Amino acid sequence: MRAQAAIDQAADEIVGLFENRVPEQKTPGSFFAVFGPDGIVLERGYGEKVLGDETAPDRDTVFRIASCTKSFTCTMLLMLRDRGQLNLDAPITDFVPAFRSLSPEVAPATPSVRMLMTMSAGFPTDNPWGDRMEEMTRVELDEFVSTGIRYSSTPGTRFEYSNLGYALLSEVIAEVTGRNYVDVVAAEILEPLGLTSTRFDEDPDADIAIGYRLANGAWQAQPFTAPGVFSAMGGLFSTATDLVRWSLWLAGALDPGDTSDGPLSVASRRELQQIQRAVPANLSKVAEFAEPTAHGYGYGLFVDEGTTKIVSHSGGYPGFSAHMRWHAPTGLGIVALENGTFAASSIPATHALQAALNSYGELTTPAPAWPETVAARDIFDSLIRNGDTASAEAVAAVNLALDAPYVERIAAIATAIANVGPLTTAALTEVPRELSDTPAVTNWTIEGERGRIRCHILMSPELPPRVQTFAVTTENH
Incomplete structure (x- = not known):
């Protein structure tokens, strides 16, 4: 609707x-x-x-x-x-044996099926010419490519629109x-x-x-x-x-x-x-x-x-x-x-x-956070408010304490609280999700009397995911 x-x-x-x-x-x-x-x-x-x-x-x-x-x-x-019938990285010569380059020293690589599909085979753009070639037969194509193809770039290195490449792909399908x-x-x-x-x-x-x-x-x-x-x-x-x-x-x-x-x-x-x-x-x-x-x-x-x-x-x-x-x-x-x-x-x-x-109107919506991301947010919110390191360590990835020991993290939290004033009893505020936020990310703020603490966590790719990044910054009112 x-x-x-x-x-x-x-x-x-x-x-x-x-x-x-x-x-x-x-x-x-x-x-x-x-x-x-x-x-x-x-x-x-x-x-x-x-x-x-x-x-x-x-x-x-x-x-x-x-x-x-x-x-x-x-x-x-x-x-x-x-x-399982086709390897996209197979060279075109596997399917069109008559194919050869005119200048192999300029283009030492043989184009692959994938290069032809992605317009990166090194052939020059050929729209006006290609439009007039449709009725070419398989025999005529073999004769044509056997005389050599002039490259405009080394195969696999850049985009250049090629209709000839797709004619060769028709031969791949046929073969x-x-x-x-x-x-x-x-x-x-x-x-x-x-x-x-x-x-x-x-x-x-x-x-x-x-x-x-x-x-x-x-x-x-x-x-x-x-x-x-x-x-x-x-x-x-x-x-x-x-x-x-x-x-x-x-x-x-x-x-x-x-x-x-x-x-x-x-x-x-x-x-x-x-x-x-x-x-x-x-x-x-x-x-x-x-x-x-x-x-x-x-x-x-x-x-x-x-x-x-x-x-x-x-x-x-x-x-x-x-x-x-x-x-x-x-x-x-x-x-x-x-x-x-x-x-x-x-x-x-x-x-x-x-x-x-x-x-x-709004064309896309950000991906929601995983349930594990939301649960970890609540645990690390408690770490900031109550110093609950045991609960945080239980959901932390192995790198977290190695990257910065908890004693340093607790000191950084104390400094943040000192900057924003005593924390209020208000519940955390979830920062609106952005399109760049993956389900492994969440951000929230905690209110203080003179400002707020902004908190960030990023979960690991483990199953279940664990907190690999935790960071706090401060914002003044």
Whole structure:
């Protein structure tokens, strides 16, 4: 209900971000769907999915989703890893023997599967070129890589977006399974998840949007390409309905209480959405958030992480632009699909989700303290008030007395009490928890006549956890 209310409150602002996309000739047609944990809450379609038919796209209109495909590819790779069929750190030459580098003295390391997944194989960025390579066959790929690949950096050392890397990953999947990449993903992911409108080729019976390129003020239709080895980097067609379902399945894994099933485990879906490779600031294209944000690439997904977490990926292809984006703590997200080359649907989508988050209010809540942390707090509160070292020692980790003997700790407590005046009989005051506080941490204050003592404990990783850090400072009124 809270997600619904936030989207409702931001609806006018969100609609305003998309309603002029067609008049401004960003795209012939545009559709967005803002969703919460239970599905689509706000949706609009503008313009025409096929010029001349005067019909706006809707949630079941099929668009090319381009590089949003990469999250499907990496899901399949993690499935094979989890089955014990694939080592992510194996070199690509285990699967594509024809692969070799052009300049081994420049790039002495052979890229691994993991490097390819995280855009750190050392290949140069290749978006315009890669977009035109989809129909390349396995034989043609072997011929291509056998002549040598020019590296732009040493494999495994930096992020650089590469579609060629994902074409090679399609070969990894094919070699491990003995089946064509397209068939494997369809059978292992799309069918089990009920993504019935998502496929790798043009369905003549589907409600499909035609892609266009703006040239000299006029829209020109772009031809569709057929599946090939580069389909792993951007070959999927899908609808907002299916893409929201996919996004929610991935986002749900970031909820500690998620028990949803599917072809990939909750733990591996969480792994998919963790930063595996940092993206340099000069390469980042993220919204302006109110706090510093770490930006990086997971497995087929971009991740922005600070006190909160946003996962996303864009797709750009001749004639199409797509974007999917979700905020893990609230379950809010958006899918945007447009049928114009270089439409950059990610821009309004990013700001639309931020508008919903601004309306949501507090986005995250700190983790509660463990029961053992709270119990230890009460014991060490008694140490300060009553000098009860025996009880404190009973819950102390082995390092506590070694780091500072109790005689020193009691002396420090006495000094603190002298600074704030005699302690009052008021109960302790728990300091409000911060987002950086783990369950092993708690802070509280004890009132004196002229000030207060601020107390801090940190529990150890033992079972049961014990107090490894105890500190007191003073604050004057």
